[in-house]
Amino acid sequence: QVQLVQSGAEVKKPGASVKVSCKASGYTFTDYYFHWVRQAPGQGLQWMGWINPNSGDTNFAQRFQDNVTLTRDTSISTVYMELSSLTSDDTAVYYCVRATCGGATCSPPLDYWGQGTLVTVSS
Amino acid sequence: DIQMTQSPSTLSASVGDRVTITCRASQSIGVWLAWYQQKPGKAPNPLIYKASTLEGGVPLRFSGSGSGTEFTLTISSLQPDDFATYYCQQYDKYPLAFGGGTKVEIK
Numbered sequence: 001q002v003q004l005v006q007s008g009a010e011v012k013k014p015g016a017s018v019k020v021s022c023k024a025s026g027y028t029f030t031d032y033y034f035h036w037v038r039q040a041p042g043q044g045l046q047w048m049g050w051i052n053p054n055s056g057d058t059n060f061a062q063r064f065q066d067n068v069t070l071t072r073d074t075s076i077s078t079v080y081m082e083l084s085s086l087t088s089d090d091t092a093v094y095y096c097v098r099a100t101c102g103g104a105t106c107s108p109p110l111d112y113w114g115q116g117t118l119v120t121v122s123s
Numbered sequence: 124d125i126q127m128t129q130s131p132s133t134l135s136a137s138v139g140d141r142v143t144i145t146c147r148a149s150q151s152i153g154v155w156l157a158w159y160q161q162k163p164g165k166a167p168n169p170l171i172y173k174a175s176t177l178e179g180g181v182p183l184r185f186s187g188s189g190s191g192t193e194f195t196l197t198i199s200s201l202q203p204d205d206f207a208t209y210y211c212q213q214y215d216k217y218p219l220a221f222g223g224g225t226k227v228e229i230k
Contacts, residue, residue, distance in 0.1 A: 035219075045159075045167065045210055047219040061218040095166055105155050107173050109214040113166035 002026040004096055004114035011120045017084040020117045022096030029077040030054040033099040035110060036070065036081045038092040046092075051079055052102055059102065086121045093118050125149050125213050129222035135230040142198040144225045146211035151191045155215035158187055158196045161224075162207045170209075171196065201227070 007021040022034065036048040049060035051070035058070045069082040083090060093116040100106040126149040136142050146156065154174040159167035169178045171187040174194060184199045198205055206229055211222040 044223050045212070045221040047221070059217065104214055104216050104219070105153075106214070107155075107176070108169060108178060109155075109157050109172060109212065109219070110159075111169055111178070113168075116166050 002098065002112045004098060004112055006094075006096060006114040006117045009118040009120070011122065012086050014087055014121055014123055016086050016121075017082060018086060018119050019080055019082040020094050020096075020119070021078050021080050022114050023076065023078045024098070025077065029074060033102050034070075034072075034079045035097045035099050036068075037095045037097055037110075039095070039116075040089075040092040043092075048081075048094075050099065050102055053079060057102070083119070086119075088121050090119065091121045124218055125152060125216060125220050127211055127213055127220050127222040129209075129211055129225050131225060132223065133226045133228060135228045136201050137230045138201055138203060140201045140230075142201050142205075142227060144196045144209055144211075144227075146189075146194045146196070146222050148192045148194075148213055148215075152213045152215035154190050155213060156187075156189070156194050157212045157214060158185075159210045159212065160205075160207045161210065167210060198227075 003025045005023045010018050033050050035050040048064045051058045053072045067084045072079045095116050096114040097110040098112040128147045130145050156174045158171040161167040175187045186197045208224045208226045210224050
């Protein structure tokens with residue numbers, strides 16, 4: 001069965017960086033894109049960007065273009081999301097999500113979600 | 124960017140009630156709309172995509188309709204497991220965008 005298993009919770013100081021991993025299993029890793037979505041405490045969902053694990057191509061929401069890096073390691077079926085210059089506004093649960101493709105109208109759009117990783121930014 | 128607006132933000136209902144949640148897009152998105160259910164401390168669970176197509180395993184009491192800018196999610200007979208927060212999401216254009224959520228509470 002498809003599983004996306006993310007790394008554990010992190011506590012970081014303002015200005016630091018954090019790197020969250022997402023290991024996929026149960027399907028061919030390079031056949032599906034990975035999106036990242038975050039959710040601040042008590043708030044809604046915010047799309048951050050995607051990576052094509054086959055090519056390494058990425059696409060970001062404008063808000064995250066300068067401080068988010070998405071990478072992958074195909075040898076271990078894992079994608080990574082690195083967020084730099086952290087502020088308290090970055091305190092959130094970060095989800096990796098599988099998607100059929102990178103085109104906007106791919107259906108279904110986001111079909112399998114990781115369990116989420118809580119990143120807390122606090123001095 | 125496309126903005127998604129859900130209403131109501133909170134809904135109080137009883138088991139067995141018919142429940143309808145509305146989602147509006149700031150511009151036409153065709154049928155490129157998905158719905159998710161989220162329970163506290165859990166990741167969102169996909170329910171519907173392409174406005175009205177149920178994901179596998181989703182109970183038939185859930186249905187979706189609409190096109191263009193107005194969409195609805197209907198639960199025909201609310202069950203105890205359905206008390207949760209529901210989000211719509213447009214995937215017509217990037218950046219992908221979610222509605223603010225509708226919390227379905229026990230009346």
